[in-house]
Amino acid sequence: MPYISYDKKEISFKIVYYGPGMSGKTTNLMYIHNSLAENLRGELVSLDTEEERTLFFDFFPLELGQIAGYDVKFNLYTIPGQIYYEASRKLMLEGADGVVFVADSNPLRFDRNITSYEMMLDNLASYHIDAEQFPIVLQYNKRDFPDAIERGSLEKVLEIQVPSLEAVATSGEGVMETIRTISKMIIEGFEL
Amino acid sequence: MKDYFIKEKVDPIISGLCRDIKPITILLITKQGTVISEAGDTKSINTTAMAALTAGMFSATREVAKMVGEQQFSILLQQGEKRHIHISLVTEDAMMIIVFEDYRRIGMVRVEAKKAGTRLIDIAMAEKAKDTDAAFAAHHPSTSTNTNENQDARNKDGKISTPEFKEYALNLIDQIFVTKT
Numbered sequence: 001m002p003y004i005s006y007d008k009k010e011i012s013f014k015i016v017y018y019g020p021g022m023s024g025k026t027t028n029l030m031y032i033h034n035s036l037a038e039n040l041r042g043e044l045v046s047l048d049t050e051e052e053r054t055l056f057f058d059f060f061p062l063e064l065g066q067i068a069g070y071d072v073k074f075n076l077y078t079i080p081g082q083i084y085y086e087a088s089r090k091l092m093l094e095g096a097d098g099v100v101f102v103a104d105s106n107p108l109r110f111d112r113n114i115t116s117y118e119m120m121l122d123n124l125a126s127y128h129i130d131a132e133q134f135p136i137v138l139q140y141n142k143r144d145f146p147d148a149i150e151r152g153s154l155e156k157v158l159e160i161q162v163p164s165l166e167a168v169a170t171s172g173e174g175v176m177e178t179i180r181t182i183s184k185m186i187i188e189g190f191e192l
Numbered sequence: 193m194k195d196y197f198i199k200e201k202v203d204p205i206i207s208g209l210c211r212d213i214k215p216i217t218i219l220l221i222t223k224q225g226t227v228i229s230e231a232g233d234t235k236s237i238n239t240t241a242m243a244a245l246t247a248g249m250f251s252a253t254r255e256v257a258k259m260v261g262e263q264q265f266s267i268l269l270q271q272g273e274k275r276h277i278h279i280s281l282v283t284e285d286a287m288m289i290i291v292f293e294d295y296r297r298i299g300m301v302r303v304e305a306k307k308a309g310t311r312l313i314d315i316a317m318a319e320k321a322k323d324t325d326a327a328f329a330a331h332h333p334s335t336s337t338n339t340n341e342n343q344d345a346r347n348k349d350g351k352i353s354t355p356e357f358k359e360y361a362l363n364l365i366d367q368i369f370v371t372k373t
Contacts, residue, residue, distance in 0.1 A: 005195040
């Protein structure tokens with residue numbers, strides 16, 4: 001549910017990039033941050049561990065612009081992917097308006113994708129969010145990987161139907177399409 | 193989440209608290225990490241990032257509280273060498289961050305933050321009650337009150353209609369998230 005201040009004339013939406021460790025969530029966020037005009041983006045706050053993996057979260061605010069006098073913002077967050085940061089992951093989903101699930105196309109990571117997605121569903125359920133009615137976009141990242149998993153294979157196992165896109169976040173391929181898709185899904189479902 | 197902290201009512205409380213305890217910065221933020229009101233030096237600190245990080249920190253602390261059988265720790269204190277941060281939960285949805293230097297003022301910070309917090313709760317409760325009345329009146333038109341009219345007026349003043357909002361927002365999304373070729 002977005003934060004709406006009639007008084008400050010501000011509407012903020014929260015988008016969370018979720019997925020297993022090292023699937024490319026931070027890379028997605030960094031690419032978006034670098035691609036945007038400076039006047040639209042706030043500082044990218046990245047809290048990395050010594051191993052350069054996200055411990056707590058990465059975050060940056062993005063100004064979509066003014067609509068009918070209201071400042072409309074998207075706050076973009078990543079979650080820590082590693083299995084042992086389950087508590088932090090759950091916290092980051094609190095108040096989320098939409099999720100991009102960044103899956104790793106490396107066939108050896110197939111099961112990790114499944115586990116992570118199932119955890120996300122559990123986390124959403126703990127906030128009484130019905131995943132079937134909630135904006136989720138599935139991004140198959142690392143499509144340049146040899147023997148990349150088949151697009152659609154995760155949906156089959158998870159028995160879900162969500163929009164999916166292919167990406168190579170390191171080169172930016174598919175990154176903007178993904179954020180565009182999730183943003184539109186959020187806006188289309190928005191009711192004042 | 194709807195913001196019940198009306199800026200024109202909240203800002204004087206935060207500014208007044210700033211005059212009383214002379215901190216570096218005071219922020220009132222939502223639990224989602226959005227700044228509601230700020231006072232003091234807000235230029236040398238990235239308040240947007242600070243709000244997001246503090247909200248995350250407070251959520252983490254709530255989970256720790258639950259582990260030890262507490263519902264919530266209502267105050268968090270970060271003590272540094274020169275600067276310190278006092279974070280207090282105002283309502284379930286909002287918290288106040290006070291960055292200050294002289295640690296001998298901690299007692300004063302606590303007392304005054306609590307007093308200001310109580311006044312902020314009163315504001316939020318009053319606004320929430322108006323909303324509840326308006327919702328009740330909407331379902332019971334025969335008992336319609338001025339409160340309902342005020343609510344309608346505020347929405348009208350905001351000049352937002354959902355279909356228009358969506359159309360503009362979708363256009364902006366297409367303009368901003370451009371794929372580079």
